[in-house]
Amino acid sequence: GAGVSQTPSNKVTEKGKYVELRCDPISGHTALYWYRQSLGQGPEFLIYFQGTGAADDSGLPNDRFFAVRPEGSVSTLKIQRTERGDSAVYLCASSTSGAHNEQFFGPGTRLTVL
Amino acid sequence: SQKIEQNSEALNIQEGKTATLTCNYTNYSPAYLQWYRQDPGRGPVFLLLIRENEKEKRKERLKVTFDTTLKQSLFHITASQPADSATYLCALExxxxxxxxxxxxxxxxxVQP
Structure with a gap:
């Protein structure tokens, strides 16, 4: 079966621009997570969805970052007024709704802000 | 402050030997600890989960221990192979x-052949 997919795989943008990153979770997975990973670091939590609602957005660094999951499947991470410090790999993961389940990660979107 | 520490230096071992990786944490009280493998350019892949009331968990050539008194988890790969070469991440929940x-x-x- 298909795993978690993310598009685009690479995104280069200019400082100040708006970007959208998309995540297609594994079918049937109700939990969806966004992380970002800088070089040499582990993934850093951004936001967690259970179904359509954001159950925990405590990791979003500021109000330039926003994510949606309107139908409880695909999710979009939106970054406004991008800054060079936003450059990182953005990872999406999904899991079943049971507690403490393994998370299945996508390959990530590498965002570069020039 | 809360901190999770893993050896930042690469671990080089010979094929067939046991690799032991360490994860230490401070100011957390995790109920669960997971280990993931990550290859370059790819997302992490889940390997094992261990609960706070479990001392040890095994899966094929992998073994994880969890010592909540020492605030440490050890991850072992026995009979290591070059294909085991990757970055290994610990994660707390x-x-x-x-x-x-x-x-x-x-x-x-x-892992060197």
Missing amino acids: EGTGRRALTFGSGTRLQ
């Missing part, structure tokens, strides 16, 4: 209902 994982920075393992 607190037992507060918060589902987010907090990751260490990972340790790169290189």
Whole structure:
């Protein structure tokens, strides 16, 4: 079966621009997570969805970052007024709704802000 | 402050030997600890989960221990193979209902043939 997919795989943008990153979770997975990973670091939590609602957005660094999951499947991470410090790999993961389940990660979107 | 520490230096071992990776944490009380493998350019892949009331967990050539007194987890790969070369990440999940994982920075393992 298909795993978690993310598009685009690479995104280069200019400082100040708006970007959208998309995540297609594994079918049937109700939990969806966004992380970002800088070089040499582990993934850093951004936001967690259970179904359509954001159950925990405590990791979003500021109000330039926003994510949606309107139908409880695909999710979009939106970054406004991008800054060079936003450059990182953005990872999406999904899991079943049971507690403490393994998370299945996508390959990530590498965002570069020039 | 809360901190998760994994050896930042790469671990180089010979094929067939046992690799042991360390994950230490401070100011956390994790209910669960997970280990992931990450290859370059790819997302992490889940390997094992261990609960706070479990001392040890095994899966094929993998073994994880969890010592909540020492605040440490050890990850062992026995009979290591060059294909085991990757970065290994530990991740904590607190037992507060918060589902987010907090990751260490990972340790790169290189198995020499």
